[in-house]
Amino acid sequence: MSKFLYGIDFGTTNSALSIYDEEKKTIIKTITVPSLLYFHQEYGADEALNYVVGKNAIAAYLNDGMKGRFIKSIKQILSRSSFIETRIHNKRYNASDLVALILKDLKAKADKITGYDCKKAVIGRPVFFDDDSTLKDTLAQTRLTKAATIAGFSDVRFQFEPIGAAFAYEKTISKIEKVLVADLGGGTTDFTFLVLDPANAGNKDRRSDMIASGGIYIGGDSFDSAFMWDKGTPYFGKNTLYEATPGKILTVPISLFANICSWDKMNFFNGLRIQKDLENYYHYSKNDRKFKNLITLIDNNLGYSIFQSIEKTKIELSDLPVSQFTYNNMGIEINEEISRPQYDAVIEKDIRKISTYLDEFMLKNNIVPEDIDSLFLTGGTSLVGGIQQLFKTKFPHIPVNSGDNFTSVAKGLAYSGYLFEEE
Numbered sequence: 001m002s003k004f005l006y007g008i009d010f011g012t013t014n015s016a017l018s019i020y021d022e023e024k025k026t027i028i029k030t031i032t033v034p035s036l037l038y039f040h041q042e043y044g045a046d047e048a049l050n051y052v053v054g055k056n057a058i059a060a061y062l063n064d065g066m067k068g069r070f071i072k073s074i075k076q077i078l079s080r081s082s083f084i085e086t087r088i089h090n091k092r093y094n095a096s097d098l099v100a101l102i103l104k105d106l107k108a109k110a111d112k113i114t115g116y117d118c119k120k121a122v123i124g125r126p127v128f129f130d131d132d133s134t135l136k137d138t139l140a141q142t143r144l145t146k147a148a149t150i151a152g153f154s155d156v157r158f159q160f161e162p163i164g165a166a167f168a169y170e171k172t173i174s175k176i177e178k179v180l181v182a183d184l185g186g187g188t189t190d191f192t193f194l195v196l197d198p199a200n201a202g203n204k205d206r207r208s209d210m211i212a213s214g215g216i217y218i219g220g221d222s223f224d225s226a227f228m229w230d231k232g233t234p235y236f237g238k239n240t241l242y243e244a245t246p247g248k249i250l251t252v253p254i255s256l257f258a259n260i261c262s263w264d265k266m267n268f269f270n271g272l273r274i275q276k277d278l279e280n281y282y283h284y285s286k287n288d289r290k291f292k293n294l295i296t297l298i299d300n301n302l303g304y305s306i307f308q309s310i311e312k313t314k315i316e317l318s319d320l321p322v323s324q325f326t327y328n329n330m331g332i333e334i335n336e337e338i339s340r341p342q343y344d345a346v347i348e349k350d351i352r353k354i355s356t357y358l359d360e361f362m363l364k365n366n367i368v369p370e371d372i373d374s375l376f377l378t379g380g381t382s383l384v385g386g387i388q389q390l391f392k393t394k395f396p397h398i399p400v401n402s403g404d405n406f407t408s409v410a411k412g413l414a415y416s417g418y419l420f421e422e423e
Contacts, residue, residue, distance in 0.1 A: 004114050006121040006153075007414025008106060009161065009407075010099065010144070011035055012075040012186030012221060013380060016410035017106040019114060020417065027414055030407045031109050034058070035075065035102055039088050041068035053105040058304075066301045073221055074098050076187050078140035079130035096146040103151035119154045120420070122413045124161040126188040127215035157419035160213055161185075162192035164412030165378040167206075168403055170196040171415070177373040178211075182391070183409060184381035189354050190215035191361055193372070206418060212365035216357040220381035223347045224310050225261040230346045231325060232306065233257040235334050237291030242284040252281045252291065260297065293332045300330055309334070317343045318383045344386045351386045355394070375400045378408040 007018040018030040033054035038061045040050045052060045061070045069088050077083045077095050085094045111117055129140035141158070148156045162183040169179065176197045183190045195209045240252045256278075278298070282291050297303065309327045316323035317340050327334040344351075362368070375391055375398050382388070382405055391400055404411075 004110075004116055004118045004120070005414060005417055005420075006107070006110055006118055007124075007164065007410045007412070007416065008103065008121050009124045009164065009410040009413060010075060010103065011409075012073050012188075012219060014186075014406055015102055015106060016407050017110050018407070018410040018414035019110050019118075020414035022417065027411055029110070029113055030410055031106060031113075032406055032410075033102070033105060033109075035073070037071040037074070037098065037101055039069040039071075040064060051101065053102055061304065066305065070301065070304050071098065072304060072307075073186065074102070076221070078143050079133075079136040081136060081139055095143045096150060099144065099147035100150035103147055103153075107151055107153070117152070119152065121148065121153045121155070122157050122159050122164075122416045122419060123148055123153075124164050124409055124413050125158050126183075126185075127160050127162065127190040127192070127213045128188070128217065130217055155420070157416070159413050159416045159419060160190065160192060161409045161413075162190045162213065162215075162378075163194070163210065164409040164416065165376060165403070166192060166194055166196060167201075167412035167415040168378075168408040169376045169401065169412075170198060170201055171411075172401075172403070173198055178371055179374050179376050180367075180372050180395075181376045181378070182382065184219060184377065184379040184384075184387060186220045186381065188215050188217055188219050189357075189381070191358060193365065193367055201415070212361070212367065214357070214361045214364075216354060218350050218353055219379075220314075220384070221262075222350045223314060223381070223384065224307060226346050226350060227310050227314070227343070228261040228307070229257070231336065231338065232310065232334075233260065235290060235332065236260065236294040236297060237285075237288055240281070240285050240288045240291040242281050242288075243286075244284065252285070256294070260294070260303065296330050296332060302329060302332070305329060313338055314343070314384065318385050340385060347384070347386055351390055354387075355390055358394070369395055369398065372398050374398060377402045378405055380405055 003022045005020040005022055007020060009016045013035060014032055015035045016030060016032045018027050021028050036054055036057040038052050038057035041064055061068060083095055085092045125141065125144065128137055130136035162181040165183050166179060166181045173196060176195065179194060179196050181192045192213045193211045238257045241249050242252060244250045278295055282295060285291050306327060309325060313323045313325045321340050323338050325334060325336045325338050375395060377400060382402060
């Protein structure tokens with residue numbers, strides 16, 4: 001029976017698994033799923049908790065009238081010590097439990113293809129789960145390791161995601177290259193500078209080829225949050241005035257709107273006290289129509305559908321000069337033309353942070369542009385026009401290459417079997 005190795009890229013937005021046949025030394029299939037979970041609102045007391053993964057999670061969430069529990073960007077909670085657990089229908093789930101549900105789904109799909117209960121996997125991880133804290137990074141690694149065990153993998157190694165992307169790119173070149181790899185995902189942006197040589201592709205130890213690695217905790221979700229703050233929150237009453245006491249006019253707390261710009265903070269509104277506060281602000285604002293949109297958003301769990309519209313705008317502006325930011329649901333009406341320069345201005349702060357980090361990364365590791373033979377960009381966020389322009393401006397004479405932006409890392413991880421060799 002063939003022996004298989006799975007290369008798994010667990011991503012903030014999407015996850016992928018490549019099946020590597022170790023006897024035939026080839027990838028036989030790559031599977032992708034959105035990193036989404038949905039727990040149905042209703043289920044029988046004697047039934048197992050009913051949940052769905054990926055695209056099916058979106059369909060089920062919409063079919064249920066957006067009333068159940070929809071969970072997105074799970075990868076971002078791995079490094080958060082403040083997240084202990086969440087309760088879903090009286091069952092507790094910690095970070096590892098949630099991640100394991102997605103890994104289980106990928107494994108089941110792959111095992112069905114191979115007819116083999118594969119226990120062996122190389123799982124990708126960002127260079128830094130959290131660029132603020134070594135402790136948080138260690139916590140994330142520990143949680144991801146536990147998730148892999150829960151999902152049924154007993155023989156696991158970890159590889160930096162941009163190194164995985166590099167190994168995928170190595171399969172396409174014919175000569176030695178010094179390559180700067182940028183892996184731009186939903187949660188992080190990672191860089192690796194390394195020597196690639198197609199003649200070394202089968203070598204068991206590639207550590208000497210790795211020159212430098214680094215990363216920053218900014219990605220596509222950061223862009224979406226910035227867009228929601230700048231272009232979305234005005235439609236939900238960010239500047240609403242209310243009469244705190246007779247004759248004293250104040251603006252509703254800005255913190256309310258920070259909490260609708262990030263998925264992990266949506267639960268901020270679950271408490272009875274904050275819900276009562278929202279009703280009071282609405283009343284004392286003389287029933288401000290836009291502030292009512294905020295209450296509608298929260299009461300009807302519309303966050304995902306709003307961010308779908310934001311994502312659509314982002315994707316369209318990667319190719320078009322203008323897009324419509326449109327959302328019409330339950331009385332909330334948004335229809336605003338967004339130009340590419342407007343979008344670039346919204347994400348400028350995050351682009352600048354990535355640019356500054358890259359400069360520091362190169363300086364710290366004594367890398368000059370003349371050292372770089374080629375650039376390899378991967379990850380969905382690498383398609384954003386502002387990111388493309390950043391690299392073209394910074395490295396005008398270096399060719400920019402890309403593979404499949406959603407599967408390159410998983411394929412490269414599957415080529416990382418050397419990690420299982422005894423040292």
